[in-house]
Amino acid sequence: MNLRATNRRVARVVAAVMQKGGVGKTTTIINLARAAVLKGLRVLVCDLDPQGNTTDALAPDDLDEESVSIADALNPSDKDRVPIKEVLVKTIWDGVDLAPVTSPEALATVEELIAAAKHGREYRLREALQPVLGEYDLILIDNAPSLGLLLVNALAAAEDDELALVVMEADRWSTKGLVMLRKTVEGVQRYYSPRLQWAGILISKWRNTNDEREKLDDIAAHFPNTEVWASAADDYRDAVPLWNKIKTEINAGKGMDESSDVRLRVTAAEIYSRVVDRLMAGKEAA
Ligand SMILES: Nc1ncnc2c1ncn2[C@@H]1O[C@H](COP(=O)(O)OP(=O)(O)O)[C@@H](O)[C@H]1O
Numbered sequence: 001m002n003l004r005a006t007n008r009r010v011a012r013v014v015a016a017v018m019q020k021g022g023v024g025k026t027t028t029i030i031n032l033a034r035a036a037v038l039k040g041l042r043v044l045v046c047d048l049d050p051q052g053n054t055t056d057a058l059a060p061d062d063l064d065e066e067s068v069s070i071a072d073a074l075n076p077s078d079k080d081r082v083p084i085k086e087v088l089v090k091t092i093w094d095g096v097d098l099a100p101v102t103s104p105e106a107l108a109t110v111e112e113l114i115a116a117a118k119h120g121r122e123y124r125l126r127e128a129l130q131p132v133l134g135e136y137d138l139i140l141i142d143n144a145p146s147l148g149l150l151l152v153n154a155l156a157a158a159e160d161d162e163l164a165l166v167v168m169e170a171d172r173w174s175t176k177g178l179v180m181l182r183k184t185v186e187g188v189q190r191y192y193s194p195r196l197q198w199a200g201i202l203i204s205k206w207r208n209t210n211d212e213r214e215k216l217d218d219i220a221a222h223f224p225n226t227e228v229w230a231s232a233a234d235d236y237r238d239a240v241p242l243w244n245k246i247k248t249e250i251n252a253g254k255g256m257d258e259s260s261d262v263r264l265r266v267t268a269a270e271i272y273s274r275v276v277d278r279l280m281a282g283k284e285a286a
């Protein structure tokens with residue numbers, strides 16, 4: 001038996017999920033990438049949202065619309081597909097690589113091509129990522145506000161080490177939406193990726209209102225197989241506060257640790273750092 005091959009460390013893959021827009025998925029992915037790289041992890045961020053907000057925040061300035069992108073790596077046509085390594089770009093942060101979105105249309109078009117493909121519709125991202133799984137400790141996938149085929153690809157991206165991270169606000173969600181989200185993840189677990197697990201539920205834009213505090217139990221009831229990372233027991237310390245400065249810093253290309261505001265530099269940075277610890281739990285250290 002080739003021990004080297006069996007012991008090869010491969011990335012843990014984490015997909016941010018929530019079909020509602022504006023809840024903080026992109027902000028979370030960016031901050032987690034930063035928190036992970038500060039821990040010395042090798043990080044890849046995959047932008048699977050045609051809007052490309054993650055790419056806008058992380059990509060170097062010279063990335064132009066004509067550049068190859070994640071859409072090319074997912075192309076079901078053997079002739080048109082580009083290996084993921086040719087698509088990856090360095091980011092504003094050393095140690096974080098990015099599979100970018102360079103044009104919204106390209107990713108939307110490729111999703112249609114994937115849907116029309118005869119075989120392997122759910123596995124295009126898995127196939128694309130295969131060659132680089134051993135080069136990262138953590139692969140973070142940002143998703144569009146949708147439960148479509150790209151999300152299914154994101155959830156089935158790793159054969160045996162993947163987590164679905166729910167990002168949501170505590171007071172703006174619909175029961176129907178949570179049921180559909182849970183069914184989507186469970187459907188992928190059942191049919192495409194039995195090793196897919198729930199990571200947990202990250203509560204974002206937390207204002208610590210009565211309404212929010214009361215709703216945490218309802219949220220937990222929708223996700224019996226995972227944990228809501230906000231509880232009275234620790235004074236809701238793991239909920240990400242609604243602080244406009246978080247948005248300002250990210251837009252300025254700064255990590256929380258680089259902020260001049262002590263709330264961000266300490267409190268927010270520590271929240272994301274603990275999330276990374278949770279995400280990497282059970283994974284051998286580098
Ligand atoms: N904790 C937060 N505090 C303040 N603003 C936030 C916070 N998280 C996200 N935002 C802002 O809210 C908007 C939506 O967040 P975003 O991360 O883009 O959500 P999604 O990716 O789910 O659509 C963005 O303008 C973002 O800067």
Ligand SMILES: [Mg+2]
Pocket residue numbers: 022025026027049053142143
């Ligand atoms: Mg987003």
